[in-house]
Amino acid sequence: xxxxxxxxxxxxxxxxxxxTVHKTRIKRKDYSPPAMSKEEREDVLKLHPDFAPGGKRxxxxxxxxxxxxxxxxxDLLEAFPLVEDGEIDLSVVDYExxxxxxxxxxxxxxxxxxxxxxxxxxxxxxxINKLRHGDANSIMAEGGTQAADRPNDSPVIHYLDAMGxxxxxxxxxxxxxxxxxxxxxxxxxxxxxxxxxxxxxxxFTEKWGGGTSRRRMHACRDYTGLEEFRVLRDEFRNRKxxxxxxxPAIELLTxxxxxxxxxxxCNLETxxxxxxxxxxxxxxxxxxxxxxxxxxxxTNHYGATCDGIVLAYRAGAKLRxxxxxxxxxxxxxxPPQIIGLLLTEKLRSMGAQPVNKDGEAFVFPLEPRDVExxxxxxxxxxxxxxxxxxxGMRGIWLDTPLIEMKNGEGTIDKAFPGxxxxxxRFDIDMREDPVLVFPTLHYQNGGxxxxxxxxxxxxxxxxxxxxxxxxxGKNRLMGNSTLDxxxxxxxxxxxxxxxxxxxxxxxxxxxxHVKQYVDMLKKAGIKPERKAPxxxxxxxxxxxxxxxxxxx
Amino acid sequence: MKKKxxxxxxxxxxxxxxxxxxxxxxxxxxxEIHVMGKSYKVPAGLTIMQAMExxxxxxxxxxxxRAGFCGACAxxxxxxxxxxxxxxxxxxxxxxxxxxxxQIPFAPADKAIYDIDKESYGVNTLLKYYxxxxxxxxxxxxxxxxxxxxxxxDYIQDAIKGDFKKVAEESFDCIQCGLCAIRCPAELVQYHxxxxxxxxxxxxxxxxxxxxxxxxxxIKKGQYDSAWKKLLKATAKELEKMYAEREREPD
Numbered sequence: 117x118x119x120x121x122x123x124x125x126x127x128x129x130x131x132x133x134x135x136t137v138h139k140t141r142i143k144r145k146d147y148s149p150p151a152m153s154k155e156e157r158e159d160v161l162k163l164h165p166d167f168a169p170g171g172k173r174x175x176x177x178x179x180x181x182x183x184x185x186x187x188x189x190x191d192l193l194e195a196f197p198l199v200e201d202g203e204i205d206l207s208v209v210d211y212e213x214x215x216x217x218x219x220x221x222x223x224x225x226x227x228x229x230x231x232x233x234x235x236x237x238x239x240x241x242x243x244i245n246k247l248r249h250g251d252a253n254s255i256m257a258e259g260g261t262q263a264a265d266r267p268n269d270s271p272v273i274h275y276l277d278a279m280g281x282x283x284x285x286x287x288x289x290x291x292x293x294x295x296x297x298x299x300x301x302x303x304x305x306x307x308x309x310x311x312x313x314x315x316x317x318x319x320f321t322e323k324w325g326g327g328t329s330r331r332r333m334h335a336c337r338d339y340t341g342l343e344e345f346r347v348l349r350d351e352f353r354n355r356k357x358x359x360x361x362x363x364p365a366i367e368l369l370t371x372x373x374x375x376x377x378x379x380x381x382c383n384l385e386t387x388x389x390x391x392x393x394x395x396x397x398x399x400x401x402x403x404x405x406x407x408x409x410x411x412x413x414x415t416n417h418y419g420a421t422c423d424g425i426v427l428a429y430r431a432g433a434k435l436r437x438x439x440x441x442x443x444x445x446x447x448x449x450x451p452p453q454i455i456g457l458l459l460t461e462k463l464r465s466m467g468a469q470p471v472n473k474d475g476e477a478f479v480f481p482l483e484p485r486d487v488e489x490x491x492x493x494x495x496x497x498x499x500x501x502x503x504x505x506x507x508g509m510r511g512i513w514l515d516t517p518l519i520e521m522k523n524g525e526g527t528i529d530k531a532f533p534g535x536x537x538x539x540x541r542f543d544i545d546m547r548e549d550p551v552l553v554f555p556t557l558h559y560q561n562g563g564x565x566x567x568x569x570x571x572x573x574x575x576x577x578x579x580x581x582x583x584x585x586x587x588x589g590k591n592r593l594m595g596n597s598t599l600d601x602x603x604x605x606x607x608x609x610x611x612x613x614x615x616x617x618x619x620x621x622x623x624x625x626x627x628x629h630v631k632q633y634v635d636m637l638k639k640a641g642i643k644p645e646r647k648a649p650x651x652x653x654x655x656x657x658x659x660x661x662x663x664x665x666x667x668x
Numbered sequence: 669m670k671k672k673x674x675x676x677x678x679x680x681x682x683x684x685x686x687x688x689x690x691x692x693x694x695x696x697x698x699x700e701i702h703v704m705g706k707s708y709k710v711p712a713g714l715t716i717m718q719a720m721e722x723x724x725x726x727x728x729x730x731x732x733x734r735a736g737f738c739g740a741c742a743x744x745x746x747x748x749x750x751x752x753x754x755x756x757x758x759x760x761x762x763x764x765x766x767x768x769x770x771q772i773p774f775a776p777a778d779k780a781i782y783d784i785d786k787e788s789y790g791v792n793t794l795l796k797y798y799x800x801x802x803x804x805x806x807x808x809x810x811x812x813x814x815x816x817x818x819x820x821x822d823y824i825q826d827a828i829k830g831d832f833k834k835v836a837e838e839s840f841d842c843i844q845c846g847l848c849a850i851r852c853p854a855e856l857v858q859y860h861x862x863x864x865x866x867x868x869x870x871x872x873x874x875x876x877x878x879x880x881x882x883x884x885x886x887i888k889k890g891q892y893d894s895a896w897k898k899l900l901k902a903t904a905k906e907l908e909k910m911y912a913e914r915e916r917e918p919d
């Protein structure tokens with residue numbers, strides 16, 4: 117076979133199709149298909165991976181027995197623990213903080229800082245990370261953070277936008293907390309010195325997000341999460357709050373009477389376990405993109421493996437909205453090295469248009485994410501107007517040169533340095549040529565149910581960020597995840613601190629809840645074939661795995 | 669029913685290479701890379717990270733976001749017959765035949781401790797916390813080793829002058845991978861210096877957004893209380909109607 121010939125990053129056959137996009141651009145510049153009606157949305161959503169047949173089943177044990185979840189998630193809820201009662205010595209305690217925070221993304225780091233603000237001394241807080249502090253989906257957030265702070269906007273309008281986007285399934289009390297705290301979080305960020313994009317008069321630059329009725333997206337170029345996070349981490353370090361890296365929690369500990377009292381950690385490099393006894397525990401472990409639900413690629417970081425949900429569920433926490441998963445409409449579909457990586461929604465909010473093989477704009481660019489994603493699947497697989505790549509993927513053009521046409525030359529350099537850099541590494545210039553996209557697994561909509569204080573149904577256990585469920589209903593809007601992390605990270609930090617000050621209960625350490633869970637698994641006839649949490653995915657080559665031997 | 673199922677199957681099939689690992693039988697072109705001196709035949713076109721996994725490595729260190737944002741997979745390589753030492757992110761770089769590579773998962777570096785609320789916004793602040801700044805010999809090694817292609821030496825020169833704005837803007841896309849600090853002959857930790865400069869700039873040189881402050885006051889004095897009452901009492905049907913009828917601000 118001869119090598120495929122590439123012209124400016126694209127193989128010849130794709131290059132020919134790009135010509136159609138160039139030719140039709142001027143006609144499309146001031147045209148956009150109208151937003152869909154409720155009925156049209158419902159119709160196209162039948163193609164969404166959440167609603168297409170198969171892929172899900174009922175949870176057979178625990179608090180949410182009978183609820184529906186993706187097979188890959190239910191597999192983990194119905195898996196056996198890594199360690200069982202009796203295998204671990206719980207009498208030697210290695211750490212004894214007031215507040216244990218598991219997971220150091222935006223949510224966990226916010227929680228640590230606010231617990232400290234609330235009077236918990238730094239040395240009585242412990243933040244643990246599975247990988248490094250900051251190896252989290254938070255730092256990969258590109259597009260922005262929503263906050264209703266312009267005069268024509270209000271928290272009430274923000275609420276309504278999120279409620280509609282979430283298909284009216286959002287939990288009202290937590291959603292109210294989210295939108296009402298948003299301006300406060302923006303204020304906190306700028307006090308800490310975060311560089312949020314500004315206009316010349318000092319006001320924030322605010323852009324559109326899918327499903328919003330006002331411009332309220334605050335961005336830091338296309339490195340929003342990175343900038344927010346590195347500022348918070350720097351502040352965290354200034355306060356000298358203890359922090360462990362490469363120490364995942366493999367199980368929570370309880371007092372045997374329904375209260376969480378600590379966790380078992382595992383040093384990922386030496387496999388030694390350590391015991392934490394804590395007066396309160398905050399889970400901020402993020403989501404599950406690396407489970408590759410329904411075989412989709414993902415935007416998520418290496419460690420997004422659903423660990424926190426598994427631990428919380430075994431401890432008796434109630435979950436909600438486990439039946440929906442968010443697929444981001446615009447994951448990269450070409451080149452193959454970056455399949456599934458996020459191309460921010462901000463590209464569309466600044467004018468980039470989804471275009472099919474024939475150069476037609478076929479959908480309103482800023483539908484809620486599930487609707488937009490489903491319409492791409494329809495275009496590729498029902499109407500057969502997708503673009504085929506050399507590796508057999510089908511995708512849709514995202515016409516990025518329109519951004520420069522609409523906002524002036526140099527806009528991409530200024531607003532999307534990260535995106536531009538990524539494509540340049542593969543010889544593609546997104547200022548001149550469109551990029552190819554297809555939906556990618558992005559966000560865990562549901563999760564552990566909480567109240568507005570971040571409390572779960574289990575005493576002593578708080579959650580914040582993507583691990584929680586309810587605030588986004590069945591579908592999250594752009595810009596509400598980084599916000600969620602900081603609003604509920606802050607709240608969990610504050611209320612965990614308040615809880616610590618009030619509680620008088622003794623913290624007995626046991627794995628009684630795990631023992632009971634294993635009994636339930638056995639009673640349900642589940643065979644001990646799977647273990648969870650899985651900690652990390654495995655992408656090793658099949659040929660090597662087939663010849664691997666255990667000698668060392 | 670059947671047709672819809674096949675759509676999901678087809679999508680899963682076309683994504684196999686990034687979700688379940690690569691199957692040798694699908695590969696047409698191969699290259700040879702050398703991981704810490706050991707040679708492996710790997711599919712052409714993979715990233716360094718994917719190629720190492722294909723070869724059998726399972727990462728604990730040196731893999732984070734896998735998308736170019738976190739700096740965990742800093743990697744250096746040389747090619748046979750070439751003196752140049754390249755610095756890249758393993759998740760963002762295609763393998764090339766004859767690469768000799770090693771990963772640098774950690775950079776030992778001291779970060780200054782300060783209180784952003786009490787710090788003075790003066791030309792000497794950066795030098796006060798990082799006096800080694802004065803040791804910069806302007807050799808440009810930092811710039812050459814930056815996988816984000818930032819002008820690191822330029823912003824270090826601006827830092828010596830105390831120009832927060834320039835440092836902040838030039839360093840903004842930094843992913844703090846540590847490669848500059850590992851290579852610097854003057855032993856600077858460029859990315860910590862830049863972090864301090866950005867926070868100082870963000871805090872002290874960007875003016876207060878007036879609209880935000882107005883909104884904070886409005887929320888505090890309960891301006892939205894009656895609207896909330898109405899909204900939280902609304903039935904599902906009423907909510908749907910309010911959502912459908914809400915006006916979108918013009919573009």
